[in-house]
Amino acid sequence: MTTLEVPPGALPSRKLRLMISFLLGMAAVLCLLFAFLGMGPASFFVDFRFIADLAEQMLPPNMGLLWSKSIFFSLIDTLSMAFLGTIVGGALALFLAFFAAINTAPHRLVRLFTRTLLVANRSVPHLIVILVLLVAVGIGPFAGVLTLIFGSVGMYGKFFADAIEQSDKGTLESVESVGSTRLQTIRFAVLPQVMPSFAANLFYAFDYNLRAAIPLGVFGGGGIGFQLAFANGLLHYKDVLAYTIAIVVMINGMERISDWVRRSIITQPMVTK
């Protein structure tokens, strides 16, 4: 090395300039975005009176409600919605996933069709589904369950299809070579490998569906979301706070429980790829 020069890309002063211009750019973009929504800094400095007012109306929360039967059953309803949505949706997703994976689909066109179906299904927002179903089957948890099932199929079908595609080819071929049918191959070669990630995904799906069940309830899907929206509509803020506390406790609690159950059920596979 004759001359020892700092490579221009690594010069600290240049990096400093890049960083500063990036930060300024981000700030400018943010200001533009805020302006687009018609929000200035003034919009956030709301009269403290409103917050104090609301706090006064909310506190103390109606703790008696927390021990009542109705809230207990509402929580059970929401949990049941999430549970059914996960189980049935997961089963459907697994079923469809086999048609969407290269190594188990009967024909390439079938795979393409199923994949597109799954992608389309995944993009449909829950909102429109619940609104349509509310008309079709009426208000109540049933509409919520169907919405969650519909939503889970697309989301997890893709995961499962990817997992199936990634299963070990060698195992597949060795089972096929002893002369088993496609169904038997799936049962003995693919399924055991896919099961751990499938089960793990089911737990994540349950967590997701539980959180999604609440807005569905607000729109009429029943469960604790419905109760909360109802109380909000009546301006019974003490009840609203009680329901909120119940929801937070339920979500956090179920997350811990499902974490624990998942960890104790899912053992590492004996043979890793």
Added chain:
Amino acid sequence: MLQVTNVRVVLPNGKRLVNDVSFSVGRGEFVSILGSSGAGKSLTLRCIVGLTRPSEGKITLTGPEGKTYSTTSVGQKEMRRARRHIGLIFQGSNLVKRLTVLENVMLGRLGHIHPLRSWMLGFKDSEARAAMVALDRVNMAQCAARLAGSLSGGEMQRVSIARAIYQRPLIYLADEPISSLDPKNAEAIMSILQPLSRETPVIGAFHQPVVVARYCTRVIGIREGRVVYDGPAQLSARQLESIYGDSSAESLAPPYDLEAQPFLFEPDLQPPMRQGIHQGVAV
């Protein structure tokens, strides 16, 4: 000059991991600490730099003008001041992988930069140029703009040495610097460290007595936390055995159960690594 006096690291159950270790290191020395795994080599080095607080003992560093720094029984500020003068070279990954090689080298003198300046302005161009000189000394100047994570093990180790060189410390501390390298890279590292040691003392923990005999000027043998040998680097077989002992018996000892402490800057005890064959099951 480094002065280590009666350093002891005692576990809560009374077991002494480092037992009354004393030595001093002066100019021009290339000291190697030898010992079997779990003997206390790494722990001694960690005590010197303050990453582990010894239960007893005194460690001082004396500069050329007579200024002393200590890493025992000092507060955070004093500790940081002392650490500026100790160049650390670890085994394995000790570079920040997502920074460039040049930035990793410039991290060496972070102790001399005010934190506000670090956040607001970052590094200076003059520091970058000085870092290039350090990189050139280990022959890594051409990789200055590459991400540290894209380098091989030997290259990463050289960059670590460049960082230590850039730091201009009073002493270099190397914790098993060549253990994870292939022989060729190991030789390269040792041939960098040796001329370095002539200007600034180097003290390192090593596993390889043969390499040590070729490059180092002095060996300190540690066994079960005690200094059992302190002398020239060329060791006879008997002296080696007195240091390593019948290592298989030691390595069957159960792993130490040390409490983890969450504070980053509260030094915690690092469990020593276990190596060896245990009743037919290789670990």
Added chain:
Amino acid sequence: MGALSTAPFRQEFPFLEWKRGLTVQRWKHLAAAVLLAVLTVFASFRCNVDVASFFTGIGKGAALLQMFFPPEWSGVGGMMQPLAVTAVMALIATILGMCLSLPCALAASSNLAPPLLRLTMRSFIALERGLPEIVQMLLLIAIFGLGAIPGLVALSFSSIGMLAKLLADGIEEIEPQMLEAVEGTGATRSQVIRYAVIPQILPSLLANGLFRFEVNVRAGVILGAVGAGGIGYVMSSSMNAMEYPRACMATLLTLALVFASERISDFFRARIFSAGALR
């Protein structure tokens, strides 16, 4: 002593133990299946699952969907603004979430923060995550009134919660040796954060942020229906007014938006992982 075991390599295959293990496993599977079945039946009861109404519902739903088509193409122009509102709301919430989650995550990591601060921060993050956006929205409407502001605040809060948790978990996974090496040069804690922690987690922060953008778009649609405006409001109001072709148009636009957000997110995330790091 300490020599490799010299037992002969070929051993008797422990057939009986294996068979017993298999039977136990089969019983466990059976028990799990029974439990699932019981829970499913119970849940079906609670949710008024009615197969008959399902089939009639198909009929009703099909009739309804027929009224959706053809979609009201002429309404596209008027729906662009609400669509942009939803997208911008999601974007701002994502950016704010990324920026504000960083200090929260630093305070919530076990290797950087004292235990008390970590516990407080983690509880705060759990609260932000456990509170569904819609619940936050309802409360915020009481403070801010209707409009995009409560939606924005609700989305930002949830974004901060999710991103901070993921980030804190990532920070705790950084190899301690990397941090110790920087610490050993005499750096202060903030310098270690600036030069060791932040560069390491920056890619995952960006990747998580991009994922959160997708989530925010969907959530923004739902919040819109509750009062935040945007395309969600158009959708629900047209459903309520029984203007089905209009609702269909709004749905199609929403689909396009969600799809676009997913493509963008996937594209940039792939770029992040292939480049290794930004900067």
